[in-house]
Amino acid sequence: MITLNGRPFKSIEDSGFRKVADPLFKAINFIPNAEMIRENLIARAIYIRQLISNEIKDNFFCLKIDSATRHDRNILGINVQYIKNSKIVIRTLAITEIDSSKSVDLKNIVLNVLERYNLKTEKIFSITTDNGANMLKTVTLLKYMECDVEINNQFLIDNESIEKDHDDVVVEEEEEEDDEYEEEEENGSENSVEDDDYNDVLNIVNDDLNIIDYIIGGTNILSGMRCAAHTLQLSILDVLKNNCILKILSKARSIVKILRRPNMQTSLKNLKTKKPPIDCFTRWGSTFNMIEGLLQCQHFCELMAPQNKLIFMNNESWSKLKDLYRALEPAKIACTKLQSEVLTPGDTIAIWKKCILNTKKINNNLSNKIVECMEHRQILLFDSDCFLSxxxxxxxxxxxxxxxxxxxxxxxxxxxxxxxxxxxxxxxxxxxxxxxxxxxxxxxxxxxxxxxxxxxxxxxxxxxxxxxxxxxxxxxxxxxxxxxxxxxxxxxxxxxxxxxxxxxxLALPTTQVTVERLFSSVKFILSDQRARLNKNILDDLMVVRQYHLFNKK
Structure with a gap:
């Protein structure tokens, strides 16, 4: 009730609940209270952490890390992934509240979590993150932290605002259609630089890191892996930044808002047409759903346009909207497939390649631009020793x-x-x-x-x-x-x-969608009524909750 259903500890003492439950409690001579449940949760979390520690022991393992914000609280999520009995196993190690998103601080938090589980840093095979500069640098700091070579500004990017790269982009998840798409709170800095500038800097950094590897002998096996789902999001957003596309989307969005007004609902229902969903700017998948919904309302808009000019759109604009829909469709399918929790690297590259091939077949200006952006970004996505191996x-x-x-x-x-x-x-x-x-x-x-x-x-x-x-x-x-x-x-x-x-x-995680889902659970647990929940209790709650959820799958 407390962990899986997200109820507050004091709900065990609610009068309505006690009326139903007290006869049962008295029958077994057991009268629980909020403090007792809290202590039991802490003990359970300790037990589960020990189980995870024993399960991994001295074996190599992979990490997935990401950060998010909820109720003005910055949270770092850490999952571990490995293979046991020919099956990929995923566990939540921690949901930790952080005061700073700087790479040095994130590195220390990761080290503290690993120490809590008695896991050795030299046993980390890979760390999967998004494309945020602070996350990428955190991986580098963990890789080279035991080197005798000083890693300073000459070798690493100190300006952590470099390619936050749409750090507020949310990895798409399949959701039930709501009346409104809720816009996620932003994660990280708003500062960014142009992609070309960042890639120039990144190439220099990679060359310098190769020099470090040469000096120290390259003995550390740890490699970084960028999230494929997040990289696909960025590829599509690169295309959607085009001014002509922004203009047609702005027009589509204004029409959708009108179609969602109460006075339009009766007319839409009479034509057996669903109202189209409004999109969230940081979720291009919701933009695709909005376009799809609006195209289904095209006939309605053409019928009602003489009475309401605000929903009028000329044939050329409708044609452009259809071209955009067709160009985005393969990426939408790929995005859905990338939500699987147990993707292997081979599965990931197959999804990526199929998306490119299917998009190429469409052969319009938009689809060609999507292919160009995906091929550009896949250079960094797949340029990882752990992925190649x-x-x-x-x-x-x-x-x-x-x-x-x-x-x-x-x-x-x-x-x-x-x-x-x-x-x-x-x-x-x-x-x-x-x-x-x-x-x-x-x-x-x-x-x-x-x-x-x-x-x-x-x-x-x-x-x-x-x-x-x-x-x-x-x-x-x-x-x-x-x-x-x-x-x-x-x-x-x-x-x-x-x-x-x-x-x-083969345990290498190519996406961090399980961490994104972890944050969805945090949103469920850390509700408006529980916004002041103690950070240690939040961590214990999430460890226990996720352990049982992963075991059910």
Whole structure:
């Protein structure tokens, strides 16, 4: 009642509820109160955190982070994702109230959350964020925080206003149609720069980070992944910023507002026509729904235009509106598919590529512009070592990789394998140390040190892995409709090393929609009546609530 249904703690003491529940409580000799429920929630949250900690243990894992604002409270959401028993598992680690959105502060919050779960930062395989500059920089700070190289203004973007990149854009979610689309509260800064300026800066930063990797040996496996759903939103908004489109949308929006007036409702109902929804500026999906609804009302508008000139639109404008609808339709379908919580990298690139191909077929000015924007933004979206390594292990789509991308992916997998092997050696050494304390065989200790320093075995292991990758790449492509998890269940004996790696890399989340849904739950829990809810209790509530919701799926 408190966690899943969002009722206040004191609702357990409401007179109406107690009239119904007291006979039951007395029968079992148990009379609950608000404080008792609160203490039980805290204990339950501690128990669930321990379950999650034990479930992950020393394994590699992926993170998804995002921030939002509710009742003037800035909140950071952190989800963890990994594979267990051939299934992708998602857990909520924290909903934390933040005082600052600066990257250094966000990094410290992430570290504190990981410490709470006894999770090691070196076990983070990837972090998925939106395209906000502060989030991208947070990932970089986490990646290089243990380096001896000082990361200063020469290597990183200090101006965190650079590409907030429509940071107030909300990742679309399928919703039931309401009378009004509620506009989300803005997240982050309003400052921004032109995309071309940002990309120039970003290219310089990426070059400098490559220099850092070269200096420190590139031993950290952590990579950043941009949210594919958010990137698609930005691609479409790039197109909708066109002045001609803004003009036609403004006209459409004004007509829709008139059609939604009470005096129009009877006439619309007589023609069995639904009133069109009004859109929210930051949700292009709602703009698509508005266009679709208005096009269904075209006949009504043409009939009523002589009596009400405000709903008149000429044939050319109707034609432009239809062109816009057709151009946006493939992206709308792709956006819906990207809402799946368990998308693998292969699934994501398939959705993205199909969207581009289907949009190209429309072949009008708007569709060509959408394709251009998507192809421009996909360069940064898919330019990630973790994504390339995951795509390499997806036998349905790895044919899409270029030779250079295959080399990058192989290098990343070899580096990951080195870390796994090093963990295995460390675990063996820790076990051996227990017996060595009894025998004090100093020669054996010295021989083991030589063994640790000898690279021949490591080189042989790396070569064996590379040979396995080469054999793997020669196999025929699997069908698109097959589940990659089922595919790897078949291959685990034939490619044992790659199977171990697949359990890590295929857990890579390519969107952060589960964090967006987490914020929807926060909106439900942190209602107007509970706006002053203690931040620690809010965190406990969300951890317990999301754990049970994810387990139901």
């Amino acid at each position: 995951a795509l390499l292990l997806d036998t349905r789509y790895n044919v899409l990789l270029t030779n250079f991308e295959i080399i990058r992916a192989k290098t990343h997998l070899v580096n990951l394998w080195k870390l796994i092997e090093n963990d295995n050696f460390t675990s063996t050494s820790q076990v051996s140390t227990l017996s060595e304390s009894f025998h004090s065989d100093y020669l054996e200790l010295e021989l083991r040190q030589y063994e640790k320093n000898n690279t021949r075995e490591v080189l042989n292991e790396n070569q064996a892995l590379e040979d396995e990758i080469e054999k793997f790449l020669q196999k025929p492509r699997d069908k698109q409709n097959e589940s990659i998890m089922d595919v790897w269940d078949k291959y685990k004996m034939k490619y044992p090393k790659l199977y171990i790696l697949s359990v890590i890399v």
